[in-house]
Amino acid sequence: MKGANKQPLDIKNPGDLRNLYQDESCSMEPVKQESNYLEVTYLEKLRTSLKDMSLPAGRRNFFTVVLITAGTAVETIGFRQYEFKPNTIYFIPENQLHAIEHWSKDIKGFHVIFDADYFLLCLRNQIRLHFYPFFQPDKLPYLQLSVTEADIMATLFKKIALEYNNRRSVNDDLLVRLYLNVLILEVEKLYQHKMDKAAIDIPRRYQLVVNFKKLVEKHFLDKKPVAEYANMLYVTPQYLNDTVKEFTGRPASSFIYEQLITEAKSQLLQTGETITQIASNLHFADQSYFCRFFRKHAGIAASEFRYKHATST
Template identity: 45%
Template sequence: MKLSSKIKEINDAGEFKEYYLLDAQYSFCEECNRMDYAHGNGFLEIVALEDLQKLHSRHIGHQARRKFYSVVLLTAGEVSEVIGYQEYHFGPQSMYFIPENQLHSIGSWSETVKGFLCMFDADYFLLCIKHQIKLNQFPFFQLDNVPYLKLSDRETQMMTHLFWKLNSEKCQKTTLNDDLLVKMFLNIILLEAERIYNHKAAEQPFNLSRNEQLVAQFQLLVNQHFLEKKQVNEYAGMLHVHPHYLNDVVKEVSGFSASYFIQKQLIQETKSRLIQTSDTVSMIAAELNFTDDSYFGRFFKRITGSTPQQYRKQHRHQ
């Protein structure tokens, strides 16, 4: 498959529509499009693959980097796509996953495709429960694992029902509890996919380039040590490479600097604690090993545009 060298950055569902669909005004759900929700942060969109297949614009082979997560359930038809640097061919009864910031391009979709595409960002996944599962802990969103599943008949039926239920609840939500239920169904889909994935993991070998292996190891270390290690040179030391080399490789593979992933992990952890706990901002700063509360506040505002107090007031479910 011939790929375009220019990478399109796609930040949200609106930009997805503008880039991939012939009609930028296309609504994923007519009912949802008429509703104005006063609550919730981040975004989640679901669209039928058969609708997407009819509306795809001329971007076959063009590389894009989505700033959000995508989960695809394919119940019929054939799909060819490049995820990262590898080309995959998917048939009926399969699921595939595109992590946040992963390179991706569409190869071909048969006219018979059916199923669902679910897109959501990390902020939307924040649930109002303590000790939530983090997105980067799901194996199919990790660079060093295969990004797809082959489903049995029973598993396909179960996932089809869950996607239908997710879409139905999303279209009907009007309250904070409704929105929480939508997030719960999203979480159930990912947990069920993880259960199936782990059961079948040993069946499929997966090879990465040296650079991809280094980035996968770096991201794993960040997930494990971001509370006590906040500098790129600390991770470079653990990986036995020069900090500049580590940063260059991470930038090449992911499109972002190494420090971006450390900061993102800290911000996501802060957001989770602001929403899910009653800890004061000072307590959260201390738990994240920031010795200066004012610096912690400036760091959070620089990345998010809001102070911790403003973020909690805006997004926390009452």
């Protein structure tokens, strides 16, 4: 992996991705939002804008889905290098180590990136992205498709691209969100049929990180201190935090906070419950503490977040 001995780049949003990897002459319309965004690009267009065909490793703070219809790509996802051929769809989870090693000159297909907030707004009672097997770091991050399956996927990507490019404003994207949801659900069906039991070998210390994140997904409501998770994993809090930070670049506590914020956002957007009720649902002692927590970690007041998205959807 190129630059494996260097600190991975922290890629927080599409703007960072563009600045780090794409040529200044790139004509693609930039995504300006720091959150709640999607960007769809044709691979052949993206390839011509890349500064270099062998790019340093980075951790993307968003999810990526790529469909290759022609040509090949060699990429490192996590701790393994893969060569992706035509009729392959592959996935890069949020915060996963990733590097582009090489894209062939004849590559064609689709490249979609989106953050957790964007997907959260697709439908009520939306499943968390981390629960899909193809976004889990201990499962294979790709699917080899039949010609018919690839055609179906390509049609969905084209619909996402068409509706994305036909938006009259940033918030005029209901069909984009719905087609994204259909794409993820169709991929889930194929993955469960073909690959759901296909685990991959990962370093033992990284397995601790994977197990920690799975425990957080199950217990974030009733277990908030890192020490409680360390106890369940039979390690010290310091060792757990150091290991999580080594492999993700983030402290262990940030994953607990992230789950709480995601659940809070879900309830703010998808229920009519008051902020006091939501604070209680999330096991906060009182509303004021919840509001301070939400503003600190989401960068916006809970009431403002609810109003902003209620008026934009």
